[in-house]
Amino acid sequence: MNIHHPRERLIDDRPSDKAFHVSRDAFTDPDVFELEMTRVFEATWSFVGLETQIPRPHDYITTFIGRQPVLLMRDGEGRIGCFLNTCRHRATMVCPFKRGRQKFHVCRYHGWAYDSAGRNTAVTDKADGQYPAGFDQADRNLLPVARLESYRGLIFASLSADVPSLYDYLDDARTFIDLVADQSPVGQLEFVPGDITYTFDANWKLQFENGLDYYHFNSTHSSYVDILAQRARSGDATGFTTELADEVEGQGSFNFRNGHAVNWSIKKQVRYGRALASDPAGLAEVRSRVGDIRLKWMLRQRNLTIFPNLQIIDISSAQLRTWRPLAVDKTEMTSHCLAPVGESAEARRFRIRAYEDFFNPSGLATSDDNVMYEFCQTGYAARAGHTLGHLRGLDRGQGTRGDHARELGIAPIDDAFGGSGFGGETNFHPGYREWRRLLEGGAMEAADA
Amino acid sequence: MLDRGSPDRPSTASHCLADVERLLFVEAQHLDDKTWETWADLYLDDAHYWVPSWLDEYELVADPDTQVSYIYHTSRAQLRERIGRIQSRKSITALPLPRTLHVISNIVLTERDELSVDARSSWTTHVFDPRTRRQHLHFGTYEHRLVRNADSYRIARKKIVIMNDCIPTVVDFYSI
Ligand code: FES
Ligand SMILES: [Fe+2]
Numbered sequence: 246m247n248i249h250h251p252r253e254r255l256i257d258d259r260p261s262d263k264a265f266h267v268s269r270d271a272f273t274d275p276d277v278f279e280l281e282m283t284r285v286f287e288a289t290w291s292f293v294g295l296e297t298q299i300p301r302p303h304d305y306i307t308t309f310i311g312r313q314p315v316l317l318m319r320d321g322e323g324r325i326g327c328f329l330n331t332c333r334h335r336a337t338m339v340c341p342f343k344r345g346r347q348k349f350h351v352c353r354y355h356g357w358a359y360d361s362a363g364r365n366t367a368v369t370d371k372a373d374g375q376y377p378a379g380f381d382q383a384d385r386n387l388l389p390v391a392r393l394e395s396y397r398g399l400i401f402a403s404l405s406a407d408v409p410s411l412y413d414y415l416d417d418a419r420t421f422i423d424l425v426a427d428q429s430p431v432g433q434l435e436f437v438p439g440d441i442t443y444t445f446d447a448n449w450k451l452q453f454e455n456g457l458d459y460y461h462f463n464s465t466h467s468s469y470v471d472i473l474a475q476r477a478r479s480g481d482a483t484g485f486t487t488e489l490a491d492e493v494e495g496q497g498s499f500n501f502r503n504g505h506a507v508n509w510s511i512k513k514q515v516r517y518g519r520a521l522a523s524d525p526a527g528l529a530e531v532r533s534r535v536g537d538i539r540l541k542w543m544l545r546q547r548n549l550t551i552f553p554n555l556q557i558i559d560i561s562s563a564q565l566r567t568w569r570p571l572a573v574d575k576t577e578m579t580s581h582c583l584a585p586v587g588e589s590a591e592a593r594r595f596r597i598r599a600y601e602d603f604f605n606p607s608g609l610a611t612s613d614d615n616v617m618y619e620f621c622q623t624g625y626a627a628r629a630g631h632t633l634g635h636l637r638g639l640d641r642g643q644g645t646r647g648d649h650a651r652e653l654g655i656a657p658i659d660d661a662f663g664g665s666g667f668g669g670e671t672n673f674h675p676g677y678r679e680w681r682r683l684l685e686g687g688a689m690e691a692a693d694a
Numbered sequence: 695m696l697d698r699g700s701p702d703r704p705s706t707a708s709h710c711l712a713d714v715e716r717l718l719f720v721e722a723q724h725l726d727d728k729t730w731e732t733w734a735d736l737y738l739d740d741a742h743y744w745v746p747s748w749l750d751e752y753e754l755v756a757d758p759d760t761q762v763s764y765i766y767h768t769s770r771a772q773l774r775e776r777i778g779r780i781q782s783r784k785s786i787t788a789l790p791l792p793r794t795l796h797v798i799s800n801i802v803l804t805e806r807d808e809l810s811v812d813a814r815s816s817w818t819t820h821v822f823d824p825r826t827r828r829q830h831l832h833f834g835t836y837e838h839r840l841v842r843n844a845d846s847y848r849i850a851r852k853k854i855v856i857m858n859d860c861i862p863t864v865v866d867f868y869s870i
Contacts, residue, residue, distance in 0.1 A: 343750050439747040439755045439762025443861040446826065468784035472775055577860070582762045594759045598766070606861040607745065607764040609779060613786045615863045619826065620786070 256681050257631065258674070263639040265674055266631040272448040273625050277684075278573035285553050285683045286311030288405040290414050292555035292567055293317055293327060296398040297435040297586065298344070303361045306344040309569050310404055315390065316340050317400065320362035321348070325395070327402045328363045328387035339387065343440070363387035397426040398433055399555075409503075417655040418505040421549045424542055425559055427535050428521055429585030436565070437582035437597055443606040444577050445615045447622035449570040452578065453676055455614050456548050456556040456566075457508050459496050460637060460668025465617055469603075469610045473516045484515030485522035487541045495664050497649055498638075498672035499657035504552025504679030506672040509545050510665075517561040519544060520596035524589040538652050552676050557583065562599035574622050580605055635677075638669035709811040714840060715801055717847045718815060722796035725868050730777040734770055738841065742851040743767040745870065748859050764856070764865065776867050787864045794869050795820040798836070806839075810850070813838045817854075821869050830862050832870050 255277070257266040271277055291310045294317050298306050305318035307330055314330035316339065332339050332352040339350045339359060349366065351358045356369035365385035368374070392403040394411035396419060401411050408414060415422070426434050445452075455461065463470055488494075488511060498508040521543060522528055532540045549557045558564045563583040568576050582600040584593060603610045638661045650657055661669040717736070724733035737743070745764040746755040755761040767773060780788045800816040818833040839851035854870050 437760070437762050438749050440749065440859075441747055441762065441764070441861075442859065443863065445863050446828075465786060468779040468782055471782065471784065472779060475775075590759070597759070597762055601763055601766060605764065606863060607865045609776070612864045612866065616786045616789075619863065 255684070256677055258678065258681075263636075265635045265639065265671075265677075266633075267635055267677060268631065269625045269628070272450060272622065273573060275573045278448075278570065280684050281570065281680075282311045284686065285680060286570065287313060288403070288683060289408055289553065290392070290401040290403045290411060291553070292399060292551065293402045294400050295434060295436060296325065296395060296400060297433060299325065301346065303348050304344075304346045305340065305350075305361070307340050307342065310390070310402060311570075313404065314338055315402065316350070316387070317402075318361050318363075320360070324362070325393065325400065326361075326363050327390045327393045327400075329390070331388070332357055333365060333385045333387070334368075357385075359387050363389060397422050414503050415551065416501040416503055416505060417499070417657060418501045418507065418549065418551060420653055420655050421507045421547060422557070424539065424547065425557060425563060425583065426585070427539065428531055428543055428588070430527075430530055430534075430587045433586040435584055435586050437584050437593070437600075439582070441580040441605045442577065443580070443615070444571070444575060445618050446575055447618035448573060448625075449568050449576040450680075451618035451621050452556075452566075452568055452576060452614075453550065453553070454673050455618070456550050456558065457498070457506055457672045457676075458668070458670075459508055459510065459548075460670065461614075461617070465613050466610050468613070472609060477516045484517060485519055486513060486515055486544050487537065488513045495662055496667045496669065497662035498660065498669050499650060499655065500659040500672055500675040501657055502675075504676045505550060506675050507547055507549040508669070508672050509542075509547045511545060512665075517599070518595065519560075520562055520584075520588065520592045520599065523595040524592040527589055527592060542653065550676065552679050558604075560599075561603065562596045564600060564604045566604075576618075580611075635670045635673055638663065638667070638671040707805060708808045709803055709805055709842075711801065711803060713847065714803060714811060714813050714838075717840060717849075718798050718801065718813065718836070718838065721849070722798055722817075726794050726796055728791070728868070730781070730868070731774075734773045734777060737770045737773060737849045737852075739770050740768065741770050741773075741849055742853075743773060743867075744852070745854045745856065754855060765867075773867065780866065780868070787866065790824050792821050792823045792869065794822075809842045811840050811842075811847075813840060817870075819869050828862070831858070832865065833857050834870070 255268045255271050257264060287310060293308055294306055299319050302319050302321050302323050305316055307316050315327055316330040317327045319325055330338050330340055334355055334357050337352050337354040339352050349358050349360055357365060358367040360366050363386050390402040390404055391406040392408055394401055396411055396415055399422060426432055492511055494511050494513060496510045498506055500506045546560045554567050556566050564580060565583040566578055566580045568578050570576050582597055584596055602608060606612055606615060650660055661671050663669060721733060721736055744758065744766050747762050747764055748754055755763055758766040779785050797818045798815050802814050804812040806812060815836045817836050818831055820831055822829040834855040834857045837853040838849060840847040841850045856870060
């Protein structure tokens, strides 16, 4: 299948000319969406869950990779498997529940049974079935995904075997997962119970971009900014940082291989509290374990995007969100309050309240983002030529450089840093470059960063 | 034995169904009429306003301190914060504001004492968004705890359960 759009029409990426444009078609064309499903979501690593969601043998959850239903479960020995959630007999979804614990999954249509390792253990009335020769030798087990690996308890799966190891895939974005996981005295992350699922009528890439977009904060969230200011005036908010007096304030980002990026900000005065800082003993424990520099970075706002379907936001609380594109103009979001295992009850309470305050369709900030995506989707239908929304930060001559990567010991493929009004947009570029590479069939090409 | 009322005697010993019903209906009207300051006046200063999320297909969040809710407020001031955000028209969720229509029924009273009564009811809210021409329906149950003050009730607690919890884009105090 050939992509209908010449590549220069979907992404106009000319680093030597300091040009980067994303076509409106990338957000509106159903043919592009079809290719995204088969060549991006169903062909590279996707985040599927946390190991702590299925802690015991036979625990399971169900989710999707692209359009394909999957069943993630632990077998009797505690090994994690991920299988297409479809019966080998005639396709029925084997497990209809969100989560649970079962040694066996019995398909309700004709009763074939599978164990928690995905093995077919029973074919109903097999002896009477007059099956052709060779049926006994046929593979009747649930079909495992091509690749399944974890990093710091975050489980990723790929329906294509043609992917690098997860460790290599994540590249130095790993450090930004570490900065969340190491807030736990036992190095583990968990979801605070309580499911939040919502949809917006817009393309998934609006969420991808927004999670890396500092530029929108003061305008899109002006009503929330007002609330923060009001709370600060009434003394309700307790900011906490460990920034030194000579630290240069501003906004920055790191770009990594394979489409990932993170943006972060340095503020010497913060108008909101942090779960990590709400428990002095816990904070001291973390500092003794990770040192001053990593602790400082833990207390900086960090928005991490792991291409293509995961964002981890660590601000007053921590959110892990994933998305499932349903159509070119409809996206389903799943949002979790992400927490270090073992934090104090007080820190946990703070984390939950701060999460509810900001995130989700009921939160005072995310609800504005969701509506904004729909405004964008409507606007992208206009045939008004290319947009100018991926350019901030392209002129590095004006930027301020720092030693930010060096102190973390990471080697991003690109970085950016500017003042508090910088709102860089070059951190979208690696995601779009990886997106284009996959849309073109995964052919490797020289990354031209 | 608690008196749950009946068609011929729709009251508990100390609380009259008609009075409780009036408060619930007036609350709904204020939400739909966007007279939200007056709506918030129905709540006590330290009122709890709680919209739990679901743990799974069957079970609701039970403890807001260890589990995630959509909204968990423990004072009327937090309701006013939400109201102010929408009324400022700075929130894009209010550009334009949807029209809403609340319908409440199946009210059952459980008397706590002479001054206080719990009311469980069923609600639906029809939401129409003039921007997208989309309409949708939220539905669920309310659990009100009402406290009588002179001859009127005020709300000490309200728990809102949303049954259809895959939320289209936005949910806020006026649409549930
Ligand atoms: S489809 Fe599963 S047993 Fe027939
Ligand atoms: Fe936002």
